[in-house]
Amino acid sequence: MQAISIGLLGLGTVGTGVVKIIENHQDKLMHQVGCPVNVKKILVQDLVKERTVKVDSSLLTVNPADIIDDPEIDVVIEVMGGIENTREHLLNALKMKKHVVTANKDLMAVHGSELMTVAHENGCDLFYEASVAGGIPILRSLADGLASDRITKMMGIVNGTTNYILTKMSQEGLAYEAVLKDAQRLGYAEANPASDVGGLDAARKMAIMASLGFSMKIDLDDVKVKGITEVTEEDLQYGKQLGYTMKLLGIADREGDKVEVSVQPALLPSSHPLASVHNEYNAVYVYGEAVGETMFYGPGAGSLPTATAVVSDLVGVVKNMRLGVNGSTSITPQYEKQLKDDGEVNSKYFLRLHVHDEVGVFAEITSLFSNHDVSFEKILQMPLKEKGLAEIVVITHQASLSNYENILMELRDLPVVKEVKSSYRVEGSVSV
Template sequence: MEKVKIAILGFGNVGTGVWKILQENKKEIMKRSNCQIEVAKILVNDINKKRDIDISKEILTDNIDDIINDESIKIVVELVGGRDEAKQYMIRAMKAKKHIVTANKLVIANWGEELFKIADEENVLFYYEASVAGGIPIIREINESLTANRIEQIIGIINGTTNYILSKMTLEGLSFEQALKEAQEKGYAEADPTSDVEGYDAVYKLAIMASLSFGTKVDHDRIYREGISKISAVDIEYAKKFGYTIKLLAIAKEENNKLELRVHPTLIPSSHPMANVNDAFNAILIKGNAVGELMLYGQGAGDMPTGSAVVGDIISILRNNVKPSELKALNDDADFKEVKKSEENESEFYIRLNVNDRAGVLGDTAKIFGGNNVSITSITQDVVHKEHVLLAFITHKSAEKNINNSLKKIKELENVNEIESIIRIESFN
């Protein structure tokens, strides 16, 4: 049986998970790959650091050249994260004729096209399953299982940190700040949680999925983004009252050769399966014109689930499957599809106003909505104290431009104190 040497760049949570899987599932991996995998080198910052895992210092190195210049190493697994350094490591490895496996969504979303082109030029394989949804095999589904379909839409919960926070707010009544602190204590959120809670992480992942699904290049800067930091307990309770649950969704749809790409908090019907995806779990709903709707569910982060996707890619390389870098969506000849501006999108909306308790306020706001072709399906009001009232509206599907025009005029009304919340609704129709 052939022995194949690999190197792991980075030995944090995911790197440790990859190591554990390779050791614990050695027999199964040998049988499925028909190869014996040997971890020849692991790139770390500190060789002498005390680690919870028993590993020989002989395979540890703090010098990337020890890996790049070792011709016996055939596969490089990039898990250092970050941007420029990780990109350069991968480029150097490919130019040294080494295959690449990575979990780096940031690098793929920013420079995927460049990296795949280098992979083609150097005739090496480039796999990145773990970059999007941890243990959920979404890239393989798009690349292989759904190739007979024209994918029409993807809707996903693809960030475990925000889903954990919103689950705690919904199920236990925690505030955003309390839920975030708990997520940090459990290791679900970083000390600086900006990338997760403000939606950047989900944007990078959506850019990758949309590129593959719709056969086009997607600039992640063109994806509309809102985070969850402004979601309050009041919004959670009003959502429940109207029969909805709030989730951070990544949404990609194609219609008439135009793309609708957005990441934002969303009200979804509490009866929908995605509303019951809680804690740090992920779920992705794909609609194909032939297969209909499919939903993939599982752990979207963590050492073992993400490590599972990484090891799966290693096995795929050893089996020499189709190169993702050959996909039209990620090459120079990809079709260009226009991304809609957010004001062109249509959706139902939840809107909450803080108004003075005066006669005629509701009528004035309803008149403005109607004058801008915005139809209201539900209204509820609650007194917050003697002088102020909360008005919460659910609209029919409306053009976002009409919603914005309505709110601009409503904000100018004398008895409207503040537009406190605007959240889109996805009914999965």
């Protein structure tokens, strides 16, 4: 079989890793696919920029048509980022019968179903393993390894920046702003970290995972999102005291035909495997009706881990080329989308209140919860330095989200409550 020619869109962090792996692992690739794999053209913004990988200048171009219109290029690998311009490039590549591998979670979360449809219409592969959790093969596991099972829940840490921040806050008792500055200095957080700390990056990944795992078209707007910007070191310390660890969790849960997808800071029992995933690492817990519980763990970003996922997808494309089955692996969603309403989303909750330190206050708060059929699992109460105030921390038993939000509204209007300081979802129970 003749050599496979690659057109690479982008030569940044991940693109550099892709070039290195293709060059350094050529013998492994030859063994896997039975032919040489060569990068023929690379789209860049600057032809003379210094780079960490040596590339012949004749391979570089600033014109995407040099890749998309070249009949000799078989596969386009997109690692340039962006959404609208990138969408146009990939749609054009697919219409030119070129297979596509992308690491672009933003693009796939917004335009994934359109791209998949065009790929299928043109008999092309569109693979995107690297768009979620970097070097962890979670999408391939959902599509292939767990294909015979019915996935009921996916829960994971899919953003390394926020996990690094929460790890440092928890272990060193530091404030959010201080840790964020440290993360930016070390390169774990962007100069503008809004997408990460606001939960949007994780939400995009959860939309992709939920669509694949539940075989249902989940859009980014279907994901309820809350970031970590309001998390305090006090919240983390109280969580610890009660036996919990806080993580920014992506949760995709299916009961019957209905699903819920969310991203939010949540408390996990400190004994849960996800609680021990620290710093920039990612991990995804998958529950299947047949397989039970499985966990995927590894680096969620970085040049070589992400590039490894990209090149693994490339190997899949070339194997399909040899078998003549390109374009047949994309599966249209099996189920109509049905989202749970707030009355069907059930969880436990952590709540921290500042109240007036008076007789009967706790009884009044307890009565309010009781009126909504919600009881307490754990309670802490302690005086505050501010005279006449006390702090109450509770973890509730299971409650519907609609019920709990009604409780929060009524608490804010209760004269004995000075302030609702914080509120988080709780996943699982601490064994006594």
